[in-house]
Amino acid sequence: MSSTSSLHVRWLGSVPYTDALAIQDAMFRHGTDNRLLLLEHPHVFTYGPSADLETNLLCDPKVVGADFVSVKRGGDITYHGPGQLVGYPLLTLQGKNGQDTPPDSPAYVHAVEQVVIDALREIGLTTADRFDGYPGVWLDVDSDNPRKICAIGVRVGRGRTMHGFAINVHTDLEYMTTNIVPCGISEFPVTSVAAEGIDISMKQMVDVVSAHAAKAWGGAVAERQDIAWKHTPDDLSAFSRGEGPGTPVRMLSRLARAGVKDAIELSERKPDWIRPRVSHGTEVLDVKKTLRDHSLVTVCEEAGCPNLSECWSDGTATFMVLGERCTRACGFCLIDTSKPNAPDADEPARIAAAVAEMGLSYVVLTMVARDDLADEGMGHIAECVEAIRRLDSTIQVETLISDARGTASLDIILDAAPDVLNHNVETVPRLQRAVRPSAGYARSLSVLARAKAHGRTVKSGLIVGMGETDEEVVGVLADLAAIGVDIVTIGQYLRPTSHHLPVSRWVEPHVFDMYKHVGESLGIGHVESSPLTRSSYHAKESAAHAVPVKIGSR
Incomplete structure (x- = not known):
């Protein structure tokens, strides 16, 4: 049969x-x-x-x-x-x-x-x-x-x-x-x-x-x-429950219910392979000046990315649009969760000006989740894509978006036709509720599936070291391959503060190599997998490796 x-x-x-x-x-x-x-x-x-x-x-x-x-x-x-x-x-x-x-x-x-x-x-x-x-x-x-x-x-x-x-x-x-x-x-x-x-x-x-x-x-x-079978209101942050900012998320109890017991102390020295090389040369300072001159925010800074020095030295940065405050309270993320401000109507033009000044040929736009907006913020990020295209239609644009709560607003950014549509599943099904209580595994798969049906090059990502097993990661790679995802990023979770989820393990480099081999053998065009990999790491190179013909054609 x-x-x-x-x-x-x-x-x-x-x-x-x-x-x-x-x-x-x-x-x-x-x-x-x-x-x-x-x-x-x-x-x-x-x-x-x-x-x-x-x-x-x-x-x-x-x-x-x-x-x-x-x-x-x-x-x-x-x-x-x-x-x-x-x-x-x-x-x-x-x-x-x-x-x-x-x-x-x-x-x-x-x-x-x-x-x-x-x-x-x-x-x-x-x-x-x-x-x-x-x-x-x-x-x-x-x-x-x-x-x-x-x-x-x-x-x-x-x-x-x-x-x-x-x-x-x-x-x-x-x-x-x-x-x-x-x-x-x-x-x-x-x-x-x-x-x-x-x-x-x-x-x-x-x-x-x-x-x-x-x-x-x-x-x-x-x-x-x-996914987790037991859900209670206390799984959500007070902000997610509509009570406003100020009450901490009960992250450790959620992890315990998901079966995660091991935790590495925040003070424990990281392995050598997880220690980034930091160099603030003239290129880094030039990027920082350009961003400040145009009053722009990068996820590189807001999320404490370990690759900031490397990427900025290469003249690249990931622009974070719609402000620096998120309406979600994910347990791994350093982004501020206080009440967000209204979108800045001038931001698309400022991003386009910064792109021109930096001479970029590949731009990554990411966003905070904006559940407070009628269109989930998708209209604003679409305007940013269009502003860059008006500047130079040959510039390739990747958008790293929220799940838009599964609404029809997702069509707004899909119709803007970014070269790469990125949305992260972040973790394995069992840990979804603990790691990102306002999102969900099925919803994220549906976002990626809708983007694929729309003809986009589709990308997703995982962070590991939060209590998952290697077998679970391989299962997620199989799921992503089955819906036609073209690019996947996998990196080590680094705990930003004592109020965030604990690190359960340091995943060794050879395991990241295994993830890459397995993912690509399943049919994923390119898997960028290493301890310091983040969603936008080597974004241009990853897109070129995965789909060299489609990138840049609309």
């Missing part, structure tokens, strides 16, 4: 449907390995091209607080929401009659059904089965009261699969009994695991489904990574 490689399983938590769809679409188009995305959605109704909405949509989705999304899959209208385990297998199927022949799509649907049936039977729903003439998985099909417990709708194309199944675990069934006719089936009811009297947590359900999926599609081998 599918290739014999291991199955990459990801529990992504609650993910908006459009974010998950962007990730799926990227992995469908660019991936070659076998993966299973497991998650819950906020309330959403989805429908395929053949859906009979006039008959089967019984409400105004906005009134009941649900999104309404058209998708390319089989089936009629379907509901997804909290308490429902949604699974998206993204598999490479073998040809039915040989390597270059189409796969057996009915056999694949049968395999999806069997994974769900076996999982439900294991937890005690022993009558789970197929119901002749009806899609999905059902209970008591031989009785006078058959009940649907799982919807299935898939797409198969070019030997790859997407979409999948939705098991009602402890779902609010009213959304499927009052608001729609689920899958267009009005003659039989829907049910859930909880409604059938089975007490099981979502994590337990994920464990069971993952095991059966691995047997079906991974040779019984699964490489699995989960």
Whole structure:
């Protein structure tokens, strides 16, 4: 049915449907390995091209607080929401009659059904089965009261699969009994695991489904990574909760819940390989003067970058736009989190003037997160790109952006067509909540996926030494490769102050070499990986190595 490689399983938590769809679409188009995305959605109704909405949509989705999304899959209208385990297998199927022949799509649907049936039977729903003439998985099909417990709708194309199944675990069934006719089936009811009297947590359900999926599609081998299962309001900084600045983030408790116990003392001497060479020659002073003359801020200074001396000596710098105050409170970052000022309308012109004075051919623009702005700050950074292009259309521009909270504002910067669109995942799924509580792994993957679909050269980055394992890093590289990321940076975390997350380990240079080798063998065009690597380090060279033809063409 599918290739014999291991199955990459990801529990992504609650993910908006459009974010998950962007990730799926990227992995469908660019991936070659076998993966299973497991998650819950906020309330959403989805429908395929053949859906009979006039008959089967019984409400105004906005009134009941649900999104309404058209998708390319089989089936009629379907509901997804909290308490429902949604699974998206993204598999490479073998040809039915040989390597270059189409796969057996009915056999694949049968395999999806069997994974769900076996999982439900294991937890005690022993009558789970197929119901002749009806899609999905059902209970008591031989009785006078058959009940649907799982919807299935898939797409198969070019030997790859997407979409999948939705098991009602402890779902609010009213959304499927009052608001729609689920899958267009009005003659039989829907049910859930909880409604059938089975007490099981979502994590337990994920464990069971993952095991059966691995047997079906991974040779019984699964490489699995989960985001944190336990979330509490105290995981967020007071600023993120809307209480204003002043209260420290409870970072160490978050790390403990994520399983990170080791910490290197702040006073411990760094290994020789992590000690940057500092030289403030005339080139460095010239760059500093240019920046001060134009009242500009660099992330090099604000984030305490260890490569400042090297980069400035080479006449390069990363401009930080939208001020020097961030609306997030990430546990690794030195950027100020006090209340930000309004955007400076003159900043794009000043950046363009500084670029001209420095004679740059490649410019990196980064930004603080601006959750306080209606467009998340994307309009301002797009204006900076356009100002540089008006100065000289041959100058290549890389933008390192926030996640725009997953909103449509991301399209503003994508339409500005930077040569490279950079957005960092920062760490592995398990540590996302501890390291950057206002962001999320799935959201970041969706930003990268949307940029790839928009035709951008796409870049992302990780910092290591915060409690992750090498196996987890390799898994993230596989995820980034699967959505078509072109460039990845990996560097050692350096704790900026005692109020920031502790360093859990010093990653040795040969391990960074391994990351580079593995990432590029997975299909990533260029991996810049060393202890002192940061997002903008060797940015021009990295872009040229990864995509020498595309860079500079728009």
